[in-house]
Amino acid sequence: MTSAHTSTLNAAPNSSGFSSAFALTRRELVRITRQPSRLIASIATPLIIWLLLGSGFAESFRPPTPTPTLSTSLDTATDALGYGAYLLPGMLTMTVLFSSIFGAMSLIEDRHEGFLQSVLVSPAPRWSIAISKLLGSALIATVQAMIILPAVFLLGNAVGPLGLTLSSLALFCTALGIAGIGLAAAWWVDSSQGFHGVMNLVLLPMWLLSGSVFPLEGASGWMRVIMMANPVTWCTKALHASLGNPATDPALAWAVTILFACLGIALGWVTLGRGVRRF
Amino acid sequence: MHSSPEQHEHTAHAPILQVENLVRSYKGTRRTPARRAVDSLSLSIEEGEWVALLGPNGSGKSTLVRILATLDKPEQGRVLTSGHDLATKAQLAAYRRALGVVFQHAGLDKLMTVRENLAAQAALHGIRGTDAAHAIDRVAAMLTIADRLNDRVGTLSGGLARRCDLARALLPQPRLLILDEATTGLDHDARIAFLDQLAALRTADQSCPMTIIMTTHLMDEAERACRVLMLHEGHLVCEGSPQELRERVGATSIRCPASSTQAETIFREAGIPTTVRGRERIALAGPADQPNTIAELASKLALAGIAFQIAPPTLGDAYLEATGAALTQQNGDSP
Known part of the structure; x- marks a missing residue:
């Protein structure tokens, strides 16, 4: 009876989750092209930091010799690795971290400006809203990092198409994970300023302790434990491995990276899909 | 599952919207005490009616509208549409397909053009391809915004952005349109023009006029409605046509x-x-x-x-007599 009745309530067609997700993802992509300052800043910042840190620490950086228990795939290239080459994957990680978190932050803007409400009262399934936010944020972050990626050729790395594809995949997975965490935080934090504060508190240490600036193998004690527990460490390792840099435990790194992406999707899904108070 | 003839009879004459004993409270904070925004509220709205929810800030209008717009759910009570409880997933989806909402803040993306915003809204309602293009052209013509479709929303004036937002809400041809303080931020002339356009749109299809629920604290806006429901501290204190309410003050x-x-x-x-x-x-x-x-x-x-x-007497006087409290003094508050 319900279906018979509901069809009389409105003759409008059923909303397809995929077309809703596509339209909302497209919106995220259109928005970034209309904000050139955001695009430029997200690419220029890691490039400048790479230049400054890479130049500053170039002489003092010595890639550590890994302990025998961790050493599974290191080769003689370790010694030849300069700090600029070591730092580049970390900069790519930084780009996706901050870009995807800013993408997630747009949820707060959408809520304040009323756009989110207009989407929530539509018949579009909730999962399509979550997926579009995750996909939009992750795609933008990955593309921004991929603009920096050709810098590997300047460093003389011989990275083939497979390496570039795997790097993009690692970046995309990292972006999905971070976007999911960002969406969950943005759902509960009411202001952009508050979100900035929370993200600086969490994201900056997360990046610094991810093996982006200094290797896990060189850390000791408590810092090493934290770094190993940090999923971004393994994402960065997967990136190192894809770009041909020496990296320990690449299989584990990839497993954690993919798991991190799944966690991000689940977080975004639960937050936007189930977090909405409704009948 | 087939319905009985009695059930068909029931739904055929059931109001488009019925609210039964609705309760919604907000927890207190260190600075503000806990309060019941909507308290044991019951009301009924017939198909084709233009209903104004009149009350000052804090009277429960916006909370009620959030519930009716499916953005929030009540702690107690239920909402029925054409006799069916919105608690069922299928009914909720059907209700959302029949619903258009205009909020205090325009639900448009300022970085996108009007056309892009309307196209996104069409996609959310499952309207695709040429159907979407026709729907956009139709609402653009209705609201005389056809020449601004390619402008970014951020560049539009307040009144025009409001019309575009109304176009967004009307795109899926809703049977029920909810407006939550939709004229906020508009100057007097733009407000009157917006309400005139709304009145014309409502009766555009004489055979099936659109049902409108509008929250306001402005008397001249409430005067436009077929029926005014006066809310005070989460309660429905009185209702009637604007004329009846004024005459009741006597x-x-x-x-x-x-x-x-x-x-x-x-x-x-x-x-x-x-x-x-x-x-x-x-x-x-x-x-x-x-x-x-x-x-x-x-x-x-x-x-x-x-x-x-x-x-x-004015509607403000009627409110004063019914509640002992005044509506907020505003630009539309003059007799």
Whole structure:
């Protein structure tokens, strides 16, 4: 009876989750092209930091010799690795971290400006809203990092198409994970300023302790434990491995990276899909 | 599952929207106490009606609208649409397909063009391809925004952005349109133009007029409705057509400056209670007091050199009489 009745309530067609997700993802992509300052800043910042840190620490950086228990795939290239080459994957990680978190932050803007409400009262399934936010944020972050990626050729790395594809995949997975965490935080934090504060508190240490600036193998004690527990460490390792840099435990790194992406999707899904108070 | 003839009979005549014993509370904070925004509220809205929810800030209008717009859910009570509880997933989806909502803040992306915004809205309602293009052209023509479709929303004036937002809400041809303080931020002329357009759109299809629920604290907006529901502290205090509500007051209002203590004394001596609303002191002289009392009061006020105004009752007076509280003084609050 319900279906018979509901069809009389409105003759409008059923909303397809995929077309809703596509339209909302497209919106995220259109928005970034209309904000050139955001695009430029997200690419220029890691490039400048790479230049400054890479130049500053170039002489003092010595890639550590890994302990025998961790050493599974290191080769003689370790010694030849300069700090600029070591730092580049970390900069790519930084780009996706901050870009995807800013993408997630747009949820707060959408809520304040009323756009989110207009989407929530539509018949579009909730999962399509979550997926579009995750996909939009992750795609933008990955593309921004991929603009920096050709810098590997300047460093003389011989990275083939497979390496570039795997790097993009690692970046995309990292972006999905971070976007999911960002969406969950943005759902509960009411202001952009508050979100900035929370993200600086969490994201900056997360990046610094991810093996982006200094290797896990060189850390000791408590810092090493934290770094190993940090999923971004393994994402960065997967990136190192894809770009041909020496990296320990690449299989584990990839497993954690993919798991991190799944966690991000689940977080975004639960937050936007189930977090909405409704009948 | 087939429905019985009784059930068909029931749904055929059921109101498009029915609210039964709705309760919604907000937890207190260190600074604000816990409060019931909507308290045991019941109401019924018939298909094709234009209903105004009238009340000052904090009367529960926005909370009720959030529930009716499916953005929030009540702690107790239920919402029925055409006799069916919205608690079922299928009914909720059907309700959302039949629903258009205009919020206080336009639900448009300022970085996108009007056309892009409308296309996104069409996709959310499952309207695709040429159907979407036709739907956009239709609402653009209706709201005379066809020449602004390629402009970014951020570049539009407040009134025009409001019209575009209304176009967004009307795109899926809703049977029920909810407007939550939708004229906020508009100047007087833009507000009147918006309401005129809304009135014309409502009756565009004579065979099936759109049902409109509009929250407002402005009397001139509420005057446009078929029926006014007055809310006070989360309760529905009275309802009726604007004319019925004014007639129910059955009084003449006498207004003079609130600062005049002499006026207060004159009213007190005449045994007529007064209320201060903004800079005005308002006395409602009921039918029993008229016309001698009013003439007497007028002469006393004139002799005391106090400026005063005698006017027929307004919806604000009706609200005042029903609740003892005043609607907020606003630009639309004049008789």
